[in-house]
Amino acid sequence: MTAVHAEAQHDTGRALLGLEGVTVRFGGITALSEVSLDISEGRVLGVIGPNGAGKTTLFNVACGFQRPGEGRITWKGEQLSRLRPHDLAGLGISRTLQGLGLFERMTVLENVTVGADRHARAGFWSGLLALPGSTREETALRERSMAALAELGIAEHAPRYPGSLPYAIRKKVALARALVVEPELLLLDEPASGLSSDEMAELGELVRGLTDRMAVMLVEHHMDLVMSVCDDIAVLDFGRLIARGTPDEVREDEAVVAAYLGDAVSHADASSDPVAGS
Amino acid sequence: MQQPQALRRVTDHTLGRHLVVGAVGVVVVVALMSFLGSFRVSQLASFSYLAIAAAGLTVLTGLNGQLSLGHGAFMAIGAYTAAVLQRSDSGLPVVVVLLGAVVVATLVGAVVGMAAARLHGPYLAGATLALAIAVPGLAIFWSDLLGGEQGLTVPLPEVPGWFADAVFFLTATDPSSSRYVAYLAGVALVLVLVLLANVSSSRVGRRWKAVRDDEVAAQLAGIDLGRARVLAFVVSAACAGLAGGLMAFVVRLTAPSGFTLTLSLTLVTAIVLGGLGSLAGALIGAALLTFLPQLATGLGGDLGLTDVQAAELAPLVYGVVMVLVILLAPGGLVGTVRMRQARRAALRAAAAAPAPQHDAPPSSERERSS
Numbered sequence: 001m002t003a004v005h006a007e008a009q010h011d012t013g014r015a016l017l018g019l020e021g022v023t024v025r026f027g028g029i030t031a032l033s034e035v036s037l038d039i040s041e042g043r044v045l046g047v048i049g050p051n052g053a054g055k056t057t058l059f060n061v062a063c064g065f066q067r068p069g070e071g072r073i074t075w076k077g078e079q080l081s082r083l084r085p086h087d088l089a090g091l092g093i094s095r096t097l098q099g100l101g102l103f104e105r106m107t108v109l110e111n112v113t114v115g116a117d118r119h120a121r122a123g124f125w126s127g128l129l130a131l132p133g134s135t136r137e138e139t140a141l142r143e144r145s146m147a148a149l150a151e152l153g154i155a156e157h158a159p160r161y162p163g164s165l166p167y168a169i170r171k172k173v174a175l176a177r178a179l180v181v182e183p184e185l186l187l188l189d190e191p192a193s194g195l196s197s198d199e200m201a202e203l204g205e206l207v208r209g210l211t212d213r214m215a216v217m218l219v220e221h222h223m224d225l226v227m228s229v230c231d232d233i234a235v236l237d238f239g240r241l242i243a244r245g246t247p248d249e250v251r252e253d254e255a256v257v258a259a260y261l262g263d264a265v266s267h268a269d270a271s272s273d274p275v276a277g278s
Numbered sequence: 279m280q281q282p283q284a285l286r287r288v289t290d291h292t293l294g295r296h297l298v299v300g301a302v303g304v305v306v307v308v309a310l311m312s313f314l315g316s317f318r319v320s321q322l323a324s325f326s327y328l329a330i331a332a333a334g335l336t337v338l339t340g341l342n343g344q345l346s347l348g349h350g351a352f353m354a355i356g357a358y359t360a361a362v363l364q365r366s367d368s369g370l371p372v373v374v375v376l377l378g379a380v381v382v383a384t385l386v387g388a389v390v391g392m393a394a395a396r397l398h399g400p401y402l403a404g405a406t407l408a409l410a411i412a413v414p415g416l417a418i419f420w421s422d423l424l425g426g427e428q429g430l431t432v433p434l435p436e437v438p439g440w441f442a443d444a445v446f447f448l449t450a451t452d453p454s455s456s457r458y459v460a461y462l463a464g465v466a467l468v469l470v471l472v473l474l475a476n477v478s479s480s481r482v483g484r485r486w487k488a489v490r491d492d493e494v495a496a497q498l499a500g501i502d503l504g505r506a507r508v509l510a511f512v513v514s515a516a517c518a519g520l521a522g523g524l525m526a527f528v529v530r531l532t533a534p535s536g537f538t539l540t541l542s543l544t545l546v547t548a549i550v551l552g553g554l555g556s557l558a559g560a561l562i563g564a565a566l567l568t569f570l571p572q573l574a575t576g577l578g579g580d581l582g583l584t585d586v587q588a589a590e591l592a593p594l595v596y597g598v599v600m601v602l603v604i605l606l607a608p609g610g611l612v613g614t615v616r617m618r619q620a621r622r623a624a625l626r627a628a629a630a631a632p633a634p635q636h637d638a639p640p641s642s643e644r645e646r647s648s
Contacts, residue, residue, distance in 0.1 A: 063498070089500030101495035103488050114488040114499045120481050124509065127480030128473055130293035134480055138292070141481075164624050177499070 013041030016185050016215055017062060022071035024057055031057040033239045039185065044207060044216045046226040049236035055219045059189055063088055063095055089118045094178040095187035100170055102162040108173050109158040112145040115177035119144065148180035167194050188218040192225050204229045292479055300472040307464035311457060312449045319460045321568060326463035327524040329564035330470050332548040333557050334517020337474055340555020341483060342510035343490030344394060348406030350542035351413035352515045356383045356522025358417065361430040361532040372435040372462060376523040383519020384512055391511030395504045410542040414534035429533020432526045459527040466524060470517055471557055486510050551603050553610025562611055570596055
C-alpha cells in the first residue's frame with residue numbers, strides 16, 4: 001500500500017479528472033470499492049489489473065455510463081453531479097472503445113467528422129436551409145478531420161468504409177475520431193489489443209507524443225506497453241485500488257506482485273520477447 | 279465531364295447544388311403539370327404526396343434507424359387539419375392551410391417522438407403500428423367535428439389570379455382547381471426534397487447517422503441520443519403532415535378509410551423498394567407504387583385479358599417486383615447501385631495501392647472486435 005500514499009509527489013500539473021471514494025455494486029457484487037484516483041495534465045496513467053478487477057467499470061464511471069453508488073467525480077476540481085456520456089466531449093474528454101464502435105455505414109472521413117462535432121455550432125435551421133455559415137463550418141470540420149487522419153498516416157483511406165479496412169487501420173480511425181475532439185483527457189480502452197509488436201511500439205510513441213497536448217488514461221493488458229508508456233500506474237484487484245505509483249514502484253509493490261504482476265514480470269524478464277507471453 | 283467554372287463554383291456549395299437540382303425539378307413539374315392530361319396530372323399529384331411522406335420516412339428509418347409503421351397516422355392528422363381549416367369558410371390561402379397541417383403533425387410528432395426515442399426495434403414498430411390503427415379511430419370518436427365514418431369532403435381551393443394568368447401565358451388554357459392543387463403538390467415535393475437533402479448532408483444528418491450506427495460512440499462524440507431521435511421523428515412527421523394536407527386537396531375527401539394500415543405499410547414498402555435512407559430511392563419507390571398498378575392493368579388489357587383479370591394483374595406484378603427487389607437488390611434499388619459503385623471504387627483503390635501488409639492481426643482479435 002505504500003505506493004498509494006506516495007502518489008502526491010508524482011503529480012506535477014493541474015488535476016483534471018478525479019474520482020473520490022467511488023463504489024459501484026451490481027446486485028451483491030462490488031465491482032468498485034472506494035476507489036480514489038486522479039489524473040493531472042500531461043500525464044499518462046495506466047490502469048491495470050487482472051480480468052474482472054473493475055477496470056472497465058472504472059472507465060464507465062469516468063464516462064457517465066455507470067453512475068457510482070457512492071463517491072464523487074470531479075473535473076478540474078469541480079464536482080460533476082449528473083455526468084452523462086454526451087457531456088464528455090464538451091468537457092474535453094474523449095474515449096476510444098474496446099470494440100472500436102466505428103460507424104459502419106459512414107465513410108472514414110465522416111466517422112472522424114462526427115468526432116469533431118464538438119467544434120461545430122451550426123443548428124438545425126442553418127442545416128435545413130444550408131445557410132452559408134453551415135456550409136463553411138462543414139468545410140472547416142472536414143479539414144480538421146482530414147488533418148487528424150493525416151496525423152495518423154491514414155488520410156488516403158478517408159473515402160473508404162470502415163468494414164473494408166484492416167483491423168489496425170480501423171483502430172487508427174477510432175483513435176483519430178477521439179483525437180479530433182482535441183481533448184484535455186484521452187481515455188484509451190485497450191489500445192494495443194490486436195496490434196502487432198511493431199504497431200504497438202508505434203502506438204507507444206504516439207501516446208508519449210500526445211502528452212504536451214493532453215493527459216492520457218489507458219486500460220491495457222500488454223504489460224510492456226504500460227510499463228514503457230505510463231508515468232503512473234494504478235492497479236485494481238477485485239474492485240479495490242491496491243497500488244498507485246510509477247512503473248518501478250508498482251513493479252516492486254508486494255501486493256501487486258501477489259495479485260497480478262508477479263507472473264507477467266518474471267515472464268517478461270525471462271523471455272526476450274515479452275509480447276509472446278501475453 | 280468538365281463542368282464550366284461558374285457552375286462548379288455553385289455546385290461546390292451544398293445550397294447551390296441542391297438549388298440547381300431543385301430549380302430543374304420545378305421546371306419539370308411545371309412542364310408535366312401544364313401539358314399532361316388531367317388523369318395523368320391527378321396521378322402525378324398522388325405520386326407527389328406519397329413521395330413527400332416516403333421521403334420523410336426514409337430520413338427517419340434510413341438515416342436515423344427508427345422504423346415507423348405508423349406514418350399514415352401523421353398523414354391522417356395533416357389531412358384532417360387541412361380539411362377542417364379548409365371547410366371553416368375562413369378563406370385561408372391553401373398554403374396557410376397546408377402550413378397548419380404541417381404544424382399540427384409536427385406537434386403530435388414531437389410528443390410521439392419523445393416516446394419513440396425510448397423504444398427500440400420491434401417495440402418502436404409495435405407502438406407506431408398502434409398509432410396507425412388508433413388515429414383514424416379518433417375521427418369516428420369525434421364525429422361531429424371530423425365527420426365520422428363518412429369523413430369530410432374538402433372544398434376545392436380557388437385558383438389565385440396570378441397563377442391562372444401564368445398558366446394561361448404558358449399553355450393558353452385556364453387551369454382548373456385540381457390542376458392548381460397538382461402544381462402545389464409537385465412544387466411542395468421539390469421543396470421538401472431540397473430541404474431534406476440539405477439536412478441530410480448537414481451536421482444534423484451526420485449526427486442522425488452516427489446515432490443509427492453506434493449509440494455508445496455517438497454519445498461519446500457529444501450527441502444526445504434522445505434529442506437526435508426526437509428531431510428526426512419531428513422532421514419526418516412534418517413531412518407526413520404536409521403529405522396528408524396535400525392528400526386532402528387531391529382526394530377531396532378525408533375519411534378514416536383513406537388512412538388504413540395499408541397506407542402506412544405502403545410508405546414502408548416504397549422506401550424499402552427504393553433503398554433506405556436515399557431520397558432518390560423514396561422517389562422511385564413512390565413512383566413504382568403509384569404507376570405500377572395502372573401500368574400492369576393497362577398491359578393486361580392490351581394482352582387481351584378481361585377487365586377483372588387485368589385488375590388482378592396489378593397486385594401480382596406488385597408482389598413479383600417486391601420479391602425480385604428483395605432477392606436481387608436487398609439494399610433497395612438505389613442502395614444496390616451505390617453498393618456496386620463503392621465496391622468498384624474499393625477494387626480500383628486496391629489495384630492502385632502497393633502490396634498488402636503482412637502483419638495482419640490474429641483472426642481471433644478481429645472477431646472479437648466486430
